[in-house]
Amino acid sequence: MNTVEVRNLSKVFAQGGYKVKAVDNVTFDIAKGEIVSVTGQSGSGKTTLLNLIGGIETATEGSVYIDGTDICRTAEKELARLRRQKIGYVFQDFNLIPILTVEENIIMPLLLDSKRVDREELDRITRFLGLENRLTHLPSQLSGGQKQRVAIARALINHPSIILADEPTGNLDRAMADEIMRLLLDLNREGITVLLVTHEERYADMCPRKLVITDGHISESR
Amino acid sequence: MRYLLYLKRSFRRQPKRHLTLYIILTCAFILPLLISVYRDSSAYGERQQALDMTKGAAFHIENASGEDAELFEGIDGMSAPRYEDGVIYLRFLSDEDWRDAGTVERCGELIMERIEQSGRTYLLPTAYSFDYAIESDTGDEQTVLLLLNIFIIVLSSFVVGSAYKSHLRRFSSDMGVLRSCGAENRQINGIFLTEFAVVFALSSASALILSAGVMKLLFASFLEVRDDGFAWLIFRMDPVNTALHIAVFFVVLLAVISFTLFKFGREPMANAARNDLQSSEMTKKPGKLRIKASPERSLLALWLRRTNKTHRSCLWVAVPVMTVFLFLFAYLSLDAGWVSRLPEYELTVSKNGALGGFTQEETASVERLEQVREIRASGEAQNPQSDGIYEIDIRLTSPELHEEAAALLKQLFPGAEYEIVDSQARAERGREMSTGIYFMLLFIFAAMLGFMLIIVYMKLCDYIEDSRKTIKALSTVGASNGVIRGSYIRQSLVSAGLAAALPAAGSIALFLLAANTAAQKPSVSASLICAYFAVSAVTACAFILPVCRSIRPILERKESIL
Incomplete structure (x- = not known):
């Protein structure tokens, strides 16, 4: 069964009277439990594709199915629920809420669902990510690698169908980046589907399946 | 020259922000200037009255x-x-x-x-002493007005200083960049102080023209008093006094802004360039995050605990400003009502006590006038040794006849020992003046409201702008637009409720206290109730509208923020 199905997806941006096709008629699937990398040069449309799959941006044409639900034809409120429950995001700039502690950032998706916090699950995730001693810290008190691990913990707390990682190693030094990449691979080994956008071939090559995007067109390299 | 170049670019790059500052400064300066004009006019009127009375x-x-x-x-x-x-x-x-x-x-x-x-x-x-007739010693009222003005100037300087701080924060990344390029703090401060001097010069000139123009118009139409029985009030704007007010305002503001710039200059360069305002405000350990029945309520609780500083500072501006205005409105309404209250007896004729009281024939001659309905003789109680009547209160058959009756009484009692007081004319003059007072209040209200609204608007828009990062993160973890908007609007509603209720409660308490001190019976009129409701509604809107307006584009253009 496929977790993600992308069908004839296009996105056109209007820029000062010109139209730019960031994603052009893209079709592919991601099976449950798969880890897929998307690579390409800057401005090739990697992040736009990820945002379309995550329902952050709206498609000009085509469909994206997450666990069978077409998110391109879903109302904003329902889309927010899907983002909360089915998709976990990891961004290059971490995207943490500066006024919340590590623990609060992690449980934010639960708060938005008005769900109780499962302490055991929280402890398991934070131990797995090595954050158990950082729970009361604010993001401003953490290193880049720690911030990214908090973002991963937040992405995992609601048991999503897929983790969308947009250049998760982009703001980190090599050692930290390797560690984060190892974490994503470990998560995948535990059965979590991962879509990784990166411009670093080294990390793309670690994934069993690699997609290359050029001027909005996608091709399968492996 | 380099300052002017930066200013030119800065004004062009963010014209709205500079315009906002200009309006804030102009509005802040109007009230002290109005009080100063009133003070000068009162002193000048008093002096002219003394000169008229003593004839030198x-x-x-x-x-x-x-x-x-x-x-x-x-x-x-x-x-x-x-x-x-x-x-x-x-x-x-x-x-x-x-x-x-x-x-x-x-x-x-x-x-x-x-x-x-x-x-x-x-x-x-x-x-008549020389002091009274020529030098016209400044009375207690003048001193009270001067002290009140200084208080208003200092208070509004701090409020303007806080708005200026928000303005400077928007440029803190510029400051960081300039410092990283090797600019000294002295040079950076010079740029922003020159900018302040330019905006201050423009706004003080505008406030001066506005205040002088409006007061001149009000004096010409309603407020000028040169009638016997009233303290004279003649429009006057003393240049020295006005210059002094401008200088005090400039110096206090300069001190507040210099201090802010000094504090900015001591911030680490990375902080200034990063401009991460919300996390920099998180200085103490945050309270526990509670999960409530709905996400809006959970987020509301979070905002109230963690990011309510801007709302609190807006309340610090709105509550005192609106309390002062409502109190002024209520008290001046009471005072105007008291001054313009129609008298029971329209005329009073009195006779100098040293010459003995009115004769029976004189009293009878008053009674015989066809305009007179009844008379009330008084004076014996004040001078029990004399059997004379020193004062006759006259009720007319119709109040409109007061001028005619006063002229007849003047003919009956032509000597200097007689004094005729036309209370009806006074009340009518009082009514005319109260219209002027209401217009003046309206102008003051417009200035104060403008001052408060713009500061609150600017601060709350900046607050939402500073929350952009949080909104972005919330959106990506699955908060719907409705939940995000709802939580911020609920936060504003809490502040709006306080901003509407506290000035009303505070001004009523002050009003009752003032009425009690002045031994006047506080009365509630329909116009007073309407004013309270209108001010409360406008104040509440001042807290809700900027949040609604500034959050919409952020949520609608989600793509651009992510």
Whole structure:
């Protein structure tokens, strides 16, 4: 069964009277439990594709199915629920809420669902990510690698169908980046589907399946 | 030159922000200027009234005839007596003599001696001191107004300073960049202080023109008083006084802004360039995050605990400003109502007590006037030794006849020993003035409201702008637009409720206290209730609208923020 199905997806941006096709008629699937990398040069449309799959941006044409639900034809409120429950995001700039502690950032998706916090699950995730001693810290008190691990913990707390990682190693030094990449691979080994956008071939090559995007067109390299 | 170049670019790059500052400064300066104009006008009116009353003469001898003037000729150091309308005027030849209390006392004794020796005891001398007649000593009211003005200037300087701080924060990344390029703090401060000086010059000139224009118009139409029985009020704008106000405002503001710049200069360069405002405000350990029944409520609780500083500072601006305005409105309404209250007895005629009271024939002649409905004689109680009546209150058949009846009474009682007070004319004048007072209040309200609204608007828009990062993160973890918008609007509603309720409660308490102190009965009118509701509604809107307006584009253009 496929977790993600992308069908004839296009996105056109209007820029000062010109139209730019960031994603052009893209079709592919991601099976449950798969880890897929998307690579390409800057401005090739990697992040736009990820945002379309995550329902952050709206498609000009085509469909994206997450666990069978077409998110391109879903109302904003329902889309927010899907983002909360089915998709976990990891961004290059971490995207943490500066006024919340590590623990609060992690449980934010639960708060938005008005769900109780499962302490055991929280402890398991934070131990797995090595954050158990950082729970009361604010993001401003953490290193880049720690911030990214908090973002991963937040992405995992609601048991999503897929983790969308947009250049998760982009703001980190090599050692930290390797560690984060190892974490994503470990998560995948535990059965979590991962879509990784990166411009670093080294990390793309670690994934069993690699997609290359050029001027909005996608091709399968492996 | 480089300052001017930066200013030119800065003004062009963010014209709205500079315009906002200009309006804030202009509005902040209007109230002190209005009080200053009122103070100058009151002092000038008082002085003109004293001059009109004393006619520049130290001694007035009333109840006199032309023949009595020769009695006061040849007094050493004094002018020849001048007779006019039953009064003899005596002036000192030199101001030094008049200033000297001993000389005035000696001359007064000499005048009394001459009156007694001549047996013309019907003559009534009055002495006026030089201070009263010429120098017009500033009274308590003037001092109170001056102190009030200084207080308003200092208070509004801090409020403007806080708005200026928000303005400077928007440029903190510029400051960081300039510092990283090697600019010294002195140079950076110079840029922003020059900018302040330019905006201050423009706004103080605008406030000056606005205040002077509006007050001149109000004085010409309603407020100028040159009537007997009232304290005179004549439009006057003392340039020295006005310049002093501008200087005080400039110096206090300069101090506040310099201090802010000094603090910015001490911030680490990375902080200034990063401009991460919300996390920099998180100085103490945050309270526990609670998960509530709905996400809006959970987020609301979070905002109230963690990011309510801006709302609190907005309340610090809105609550005192609106409390002062509502109190002023309520108290001046009471005062205007009291001044313009129609009298029970439209006219009063009184007779100098030293000459004995009214005769029965005189009283009867008043009663016989066809405009008179009834009279009330008074005066015995104040002077139990005399069996005379010193004061007659007259109720007319119709209040419109007061001028006609006053003219007839003047014919009946032409001497200087009689005084006729037209209370109906006073009440009518009071009504006319109260219209002017309401217009003045309206102008003050517009300025204060403008001041408050713009500051609150600017701060709350900046607050939402500073929350962009949080909104972005919330959106990506699955908060719907409705939940995000709802939580921020609920936060504003809490502040709006406080901003609407606290000024009303505070001003009512102050009003009751003031009415009690002035021994006046507080009354509630429909216009007062309407004013309270209108001000509360406008204040509440001031907290809700900026949040609604500034959050919409962030949520609608989600793509651009992510």
